[in-house]
Amino acid sequence: MDIRTVHREGGTVLSVNGRIDTTAAPELDHAILQEIDQGNRKILLDFSGVPYISSGGLRVILATAKKLKNPGDKFGLCSLSPEVFKIMKLAGFTSIFSIYPDEGEALARW
């Protein structure tokens, strides 16, 4: 898995490419934490390159949602594959944070 981080006007976009498995989940956690530590509290995860997410990956996402709940904070996901969307939806995560069709729409709404 690799992560490309881009700072846009509306927020920080982390584009993830690869499976988020037990090895990759801590890497994702670390990358997100790094951004939050630098004061970037509008985080969008672009999952267009993610074909699979493990329960470890789901926990990272929930932990991020927990960290980014202050007024002015934003956290969301975009461009999910059908498989990953299904997991998020059926696990109940879609009621905690927003899922957008793509990066443009997410940042436009922020």
Add this chain to the structure above:
Amino acid sequence: MPAGDGPLVSLTWQPVPGAPGALIYPLIRKIDVISSNSYVITTPEVILIVDPGGVPEQGEQLSRLIEACREEFDRPVFAFLTHSHVDHFIGIQSNAAFSVQKAVVFAVHHAGALALECGDRTVTQADILQQPLSPMKVGLRLFAPEREDHAGLPASLCFPNGAEITIVQDPAKADSPRLPHEQIRFGNGPALDLYHTPGHSPDSICLRIGNLLFVGDLLFAANPGVAGLTGWSQESLVRSLSGAERLVAERGVTQVCPGHGNVISAGDAARMFSRVRADAQSLSHIAELNRDRAVATAEYATDCMEQVNELFTIMAGRLAYVTYILDELGEAGMAEETAALISSDAIDELLEAFRDFAGEYQKISPSPVPLMLKAAQVMGKLERTFQRNELAGIIDPTLVRRAARLLADYITMLRGFTLPGERQVLDLVPVIEAIVTGLSLPLLSDEEILSGPDDEGAFSRILLSRIGSRPLLDEVECEVVTKDTPLLAWIDRDHFTDLLTYILEDLVGTGAGRIGIRIRKGEEGATITITGILAVTGARKPLTWRFLRGLAERAGGSLVVRQQDGLQSFEFTARAA
């Protein structure tokens, strides 16, 4: 050199307990289906190999050992097979040291000898394990029928490798609980006792020298993925296990050397024989495990694992969600207890282990056997990691029930039993309406919550269930349409319920806000078409469709899956009554 009365040590020469002058060098492997353990035994008169194994590296290791022994002083070499399955001998087929017929005499039960000499791919399991096999010459046929006429009388046999042996067969006694027995003497050295122990295969034997008993695959013969192999016999196996247990008790056996895995003490072996016999007795009427069934089982394993992966990730995710909400509510203790119900790290590791194994193994072996056994191992561990009853009280019981059924169905299929199911004539409309209603209502109604007991424990359970279980069709408009009532069809209710649940879950999971279920009677039978407009589109996993088609068959019908322009449809057709 170890003293000889302690447990045998792999890759070391040590005395054979109870056989003065004999030494043994065990090659104990990590358990797999590719190759057995090997054991080399030397006496001043002979070098014996028990099961040369199934991989060339092992054959080379053996040939180096034998060469060293013969350099010390030359002796004839005999290779005994506990049975003629390829994982016990194929590793030496291309080894020059073994291919010179005069150098090594192969000794095999006469039924196995017949299979080896004609290169029988079924009896030897070369077919199911996808191994090349050439016909092999067997120099010494054990339990040969021609010796039965002279039972009790020692016969002297000479071999091209210079060996002279004396062999004597016990007279057959009708209804005797004792195992058929032959004894071989190589000069003045310790005797080698052979016992016919069919069950795993018709030609299975155990060998005893001193206080060591070599049992081949007798201890694994009732295992899923092993029981039912071509040549397997439940009746013979039960009898052989009883005989082997008696042998251990009566013949001073101190250690039992299996075909796979570590050497075990006589006490542990006796308990294992007893347990395996009980397992074997439960295996009446299992299907033969041949190549076709192995391929079908491995395919089902792959499909099941795909669903298991999804269901367990959803369950773990749902539990993480519950924990998150409880934390938000300041219920840290309850959150911790809830999180402990699923060990999600262990689950992730198991699922990834299977994925890695499937990917790696398929590159090097076309055999379906390792994959189907690995799936059984992973599913067995998964079953032990999740607490289904506790989970079913918190998250949707349909998730837990389907996960449990997947694991159980796979093990049932692997063991060779027919999957449980009962087709009956049912009116489809009320059946479908009941399923849809069940998926639309919360686990506990508002009334049940309000009228529940006041104690803290009951409140916790209600709170957890309220957070964790969200009706699948809660935010979805689901309409059941039919003109044909009643519409009677032959279906299996449980599998049909699972099928419809998987389909509805798939549609909801890909963002369909509105689902239509149309039921009609057509020329081909009763047809149910489930359609939804997907919010998230993209290429889907073909394995899911294959799994659903298999489930539709078990439900009593067939399934056609279509996806076009964001519209997903599933058409299930069953025989109308």
